[in-house]
Structures are given as structure tokens and as C-alpha cells.
Amino acid sequence: MLNAIIGSVELGLLYAIMALGVYITYRILDFPDLTVDGSFVTGGAIAAVMITGGYSPWLAGVAAFAGGLAAGFCTGLLHTKGKINGLLSGILMMIALYSINLRIMGKPNLSLRGFDVPFFDISSDWVRIGLIAAGVILIKLMLDGFLRTDLGLALRATGDNARMIRSFGSHTDTTKIVGVGLSNGLVALSGALITQYQNFADISSGIGMIVIGLASVIIGEALLGARTVFWATLAAVVGAVVYRIVVALALRADWFEASDLKVITAAIVILALVIPSAQRSWRQKQLAKRRTAQLSERTPQQPEGGGKHA
């Protein structure tokens, strides 16, 4: 039991980098970007090919980030310059990346068995998880910092009020392309790390990745809130870990099978989206009722008998 939880914390931290990427598109740019399903595999594929080719795993991570960045730029260009609907731009890139990923790997499966992945060879769970956590927090803090720069502010304003930031001289096409690129760079980096962790790259490992990312962001926000950028990115990280733990616990139940994972994930996202909005509208109605009652007590009653004032 404890082992399962430790394992899911480690996996969750690696997926947290992907969740940070999804946070950029989904929450900041308000753009649910399906490229993620493809770029996650692109990252894994690049890492696997480079490591089996004898390159350092660190360099493989950097190359994976660059690959994801390029994929994201393409989606951003399709959406802004090509004026294609955001969801469709993502779907198009996701499909295109499937073939590209196969080209990169040469076959649907690539094993890293027998090759050095120094970081993941550390045998003490605590040291390894501690190092991974430190790395993920570092990436989170760097992202926080970026979102407070002049460019980062323009990126956030693009999702918040595009018309306003255009009137202050920011080209919103450019900020969108930068945002979607950065997002997919992080997703691909996460894919590269997961590949090293699992010791293999798989062409179908990205299916449903966007939903897992959304689930992480939403669960995290439900737990921690998203008052500031600092809390919102922390929420994405925590959400990714909690999601993994929930999945691990769910799969231990007898009536679930491993193949039920996707439907569980979809259910989590659906509930997390439906419940808060239903709650909000219920509270709003209650508030309106209460205020109306208060106000009607204070105002004088209408005279009876329809207009007989005198």
C-alpha cells in the first residue's frame, strides 16, 4: 500500500511538469490544447532515441523540450495565422505528430533497457523523490518568475483581456504562439522524464494526456485555490500528484480493472467541472432570494386596492 503511494507520488511529480504546461494553455490562455497528446510522446520519443544513441539523458531532456516547443509553435501558428479553431488546431497537430513520433522512434516501442539513466538509477526512494520534487519546484518557480516578466504579463493578459493588451502594443498572436509553445515544451519534457522512468517509449502513451492534465489542474485548484500565479502553479503540481494517488487507490479496488483508467479520469474531470458551476449557480440563487427578502422588508408595502392613494 505504502509502496503504491510512494510510486504514485514519484510518477505524479513527473506528470506535474505536464500539468504545468496544460495550466498555461487551459487556464492562462483559455485554450484547451489537444497537441499535448502528441507532444508528450514526441518528448518521450526524442529522449529514447537520443539515449539509445548514446547521448546524455540531460541533453535528451533539453532536446525533448525543444521538440515540444516546436510542436506548440506549429499549433499556435495554425490557430493565429491560419485562423483555425483552437480545438481543431490541436487535433490536427496531434494527428500529425502521431506519424512524426513514429518516424522519430522508427517503431512503436523503444526500450531503454541496458542504457544508462543515471538519475532514475538512484536506489533510495527518498533521495530520488526528493531530487525530483526539488527539480519540479524549481521549474514551477521559474514559470512563476516568467509569468511576472513583461512578456509573461502580456501572455496572461492575452487570455484575460486580449483587446486591452493589444491597445497597449502587444501582438496577441505572438503571445499565444509563445504560450502554446512553452506549454508543449514542458509537456514534452515531462514525456522525456516518464520515458526514462519507465525505461521505454511507447507510441500510444499520450492518449488522453490532455484529460489527465486538466484533471490535475482542476483537482489542484479545488484543493488549494488559485488566488495568485504562485498558488495556481502549485495547485497544478499538487493536483498531478493527488490524481496519481487517487488512480492508484481506485485501481486497488476489486471492481476496477487497469483498462478502466481512462473512464475514471474522464469521470473525475466531468465531476470537477460540473459540481463547482452547479454550486455557484445554486449559491447565486440563494443569495438573490435572501437579498430580495431583505430589501422587500425595508421598502414600504404597496397600498392596497390598486391606486386609491387619496
Added chain:
Amino acid sequence: MLELKQVSKLFFPGTPDEKIALMNIDLVLQPGDFVTVIGSNGAGKSTLMNVISGVMTPDAGEVRIDGDIVHQLPEYRRSRWVGRVFQDPMAGTAPNMTIEENLAMAYSRGKFRGLGFGVTRARRALFQEQLTKLGLGLENRPRAKVGQLSGGERQALSLLMATFTKPQILLLDEHTAALDPARAESITRLTESIVREMKLTTLMVTHNMEQAIRLGNRLIMMDKGRIILDVNEQKKKDLTVEQLLREFEQISGHKMADDRVVFG
């Protein structure tokens, strides 16, 4: 300073809905001019603003700012010269970002946005000083999200953001129309003092006839895409709302049709 030469703009050209938004507009603003613009619905006032700010490109004619030909440049490149406040208090600020973050974005108007921090200590001091001038107490809560402010407060902030970097041209597009009378009046006073103090070249569209006469040093009246009356400072001093309406009816041949017009 600002120069429009024979500027024209059509909406839905070549369709049954074709409409003249602007026709052969000639307009020159001297540095420091504060021009109020009035006109009935569909007179072309907002289109005039959009053609100057770059939201629209004119179909014909030329727009110059400081001698530079700008009418082919997109909006984000013209923001170097043009500051703008919209009618909708929600339009000029980013609601999920803080007051100081909004000011930081305004501070970088028209400049390259790189990887330097948006809110630095030096900038924060400047923002404090500027916010204090508004007299709304916003300087005490620079980290409040703008979405929590009232419409009047947001509009005051929008005005500050549009002006404190001293744009060559300030465009005010009925920026008090969505506020209640008391708030509208305080924003109007604020506008007057900022424009006077910074000597901003300003073009202000308004539905309030009394305001149009009281503010600024020049008044233009538009109808059906044309400037039909141009009143200079001398004549404007003695103008009344009744005279203005009569003048409008005489020149245009119809009544001022505007459901929102305020006579004073």
C-alpha cells in the same frame, strides 16, 4: 500632430447592407488640442476612433501621427502613439490581474516586452504616486485584482493606464457613458485635469451635449460619416445646447436621433 486626409471607410461594401461609415474626412489636430466629438447614432464617431487607433484600416485616405503615415499599421504597432479608453469599464483592464500588474503592462506601452520583471521596485514607487493622484485609495491595495473594483474605479484606472505614459494622441470613446451620473462626473473631472496637466492631444466622443460644449477647445459634429460642423474655441464659449441642436437640424436636415443623448 494628428492628421486625417480624405479618410473613407465602408461597411459591408458591395452588399445590400452597404453603409458609409466615414466619407472623405479631413481633420487636423494641433498639439494640445482637446476636441469633443458629437453626432447621432451611426454618424461614424466610433469608426473615426477605430481608424485612428488601428482597429480598422481606412479604405481610402491617409492618417498621419507626428508626420508618420500610420494607417496601414496594425493596432498593436500604433499603440506607441495612441492611448485609448473604451466605453465599457471592463474593456480597458485585465480583471484577473492585480492593479500594479495592469499598470506595468500600460507602462510598457509600445515597447519591446522582454524577460525583465514587470513590477520592479522603481516602477512600484511610480505606480503608487500615480494611483495617489486618482484619490480613490487604490494606492493602498496595489495587489488587489482589478476585477474586484467598481466600474468607476476601473474606468479611473483605465484612464490612468492610457495616459501616464504620455501618448501623442488620447482617444476617449464615450468613456463615461456606462457609469452612473455621479461617477461619470468624477471621471469627467479627472479627465479634464489629466489632459490639461499633461497637455495631451485628445479626441473625445461623448453623448453628453453639455459636456461636449464645456470640455476642450474645439467641438466637431458628425453625421452620416461626415464632419458637418467644426466649432472653434471662441465660438464654443458662447454655445448653448439648444443652439447646437438647432445647428444640427439645419445642416443635416433631420433631428438628432439618438436614444442615449443627454442634453445637459
